[in-house]
Amino acid sequence: MQDSLISLLNNTHVPLAMIILSVVFYLLGYFRVFFIFAGFLLQALYLFSRGIQLGRLPIVGPHDTLFFLSASIVLFAIPSTGKLKNRRQFLYPLLMLSIVFMLLSLVYKPHDVPLTPLLKTFWFEAHIVLSFFSYALFSIAAILGGVFFIRKGEQIEILQYKIILTGYCLFSAGMIFGGIWAYLAWGTYWLWTPKELWTVILWLFYSLYLHARLRKWWAGKPSVTLGIAGFFIMMFTYLGVSLLMESSHAF
Amino acid sequence: MNILKNILKIFLSLRTSIWLMLTLLILLFYGAFVMPLKEEFLNLHSEPLFQWLLENPLSITWWIWGAVLVVSLLAANTLLCSIESLIKRRSTRQLLLLIAPQIIHAGFLFLLLAHLLSSHWSFKGTTFVFQGTILQLPNGLDVIFDEIHIDLDRWGFVSGWSANIRYFREGRYVTGDVIQPNDPSFQDGLGMYIKTVQMMPFPAALVEVSREPGAVWALVGGVCFPGGIIILLIMKIIRET
Secondary structure, eight states: OHHHHHHHHHSTHHHHHHHHHHHHHHHHTTTOHHHHHHHHHHHHHHHHHHHHHHTSOSOSHHHHHHHHHHHHHHHHHHHHTTTSTTHHHHHHHHHHHHHHHHHHHHHSOOOOSOOOGGGOSHHHHHHHHHHHHHHHHHHHHHHHHHHHHHHOOHHHHHHHHHHHHHHHHHHHHHHHHHHHHHHHHHSOSOOOSHHHHHHHHHHHHHHHHHHHTTSGGGTTHHHHHHHHHHHHHHHIIIIIHHHHSOOTTOO | OHHHHHHHHHHTOHHHHHHHHHHHHHHHHHHHHHGGGOGGGGGGTTSOHHHHHHHSOHHHHHHHHHHHHHHHHHHHHHHHHHHHHHHHTTTOSOHHHHHHHHHHHHHHHHHHHHHHHHHHHOEEEEEEEETTOEEEOTTSEEEEEEEEEEEEOTTSOEEEEEEEEEEEETTEEEEEEEEBTTBOEEETTEEEEEEEEEOSSSOEEEEEEEEOTTHHHHHHHHHHHHHHHHHHHHHHHHHHO
């Protein structure tokens, strides 16, 4: 079964068809929530099959990480918008963002080369998975921030805060797992590289958001704006630094 | 007395925390763009931070000095705010909701302590070794590299490497170990890491000896910080349901 799945995936048309079908389902998600589940199922199946093909989690290189981020957005968007009225109006912009990341992943060639031994460890995998889960949550928070400015409502601002707090928790845990990995791999839990510095900038930015929100002046629009601005810092930390700067995290 | 009171008031203020974080953000933002452009930063990994700061001109290092100052103020601010919060709300019924942010703050302070210790007393040395090489370590131990291995997978890609080592003190055998990627050997406060190997023309390995005095505190902080956030999240969920 595993071999037949791998040979099926080696045919380049099958993964592409899965991705395109997933995009179509997400577009149809505006009409029926069922299509969102179907699209996510296809994304999960694609990730699972890549994992089987590679014999590890597909979380290395821009193709796999962008796809993972796209799927993570939907994974968290479904439960986090569950209690909202007119749920689809919140879900749809999130699905659009997920589609953008999914299509962007197609620009890059999948990283099919075996990993260097330094990357074959639980700590690395946990570091990456937690980081991308938090990126997904920060993305959702930013989109909700955009919706807040269009539709208003305290409920959206509170939801944005909760999502950022959860993302901050996962991001912090991801940084700590990364530190443990770095200590075991390189003998230090901290490296002075642009990526590490940007990671701290992102972490500090959301720390600022969480503290600022406690003050009256920052509550409401200013804190929602911070929640949106965080998305751009996150995108630069993830893609900008990895693609533009020399770093231990370069793709 | 009034001046001291005013200083304390400033340090107990959330507004101070926000301004300090904002200042730190700006400094790090500047540093993140400058760092890749200056070659002086290339050897920042090879020596303790404070030693590197003293060896390099202020025109390059000023933003790190600034960040150290702001972080110190932030540490004092965090500590004082936490103490004040515990004293003021000690009679609260929701004890966990009171303690959770303080656990997060304690984690942050432990992480800062870790960086402070490592910035002062860390050590790092890198060298090539061959089979039979004896290295003298700063902790008085000698280490002998007996065998260097490389593993290939079925496609011919390198899947791992390792070296068998033995420690001696004043000529007497202490213990033996195997070092491989992500699996260093720790002995008397020093870590022995194998970075890479080459088998041609003869087996050789790039090894690193390092001491991170802040590692344990970083781990303590690393447990406290997300632990506190998880408690906070759970408490918020319980309060709502």
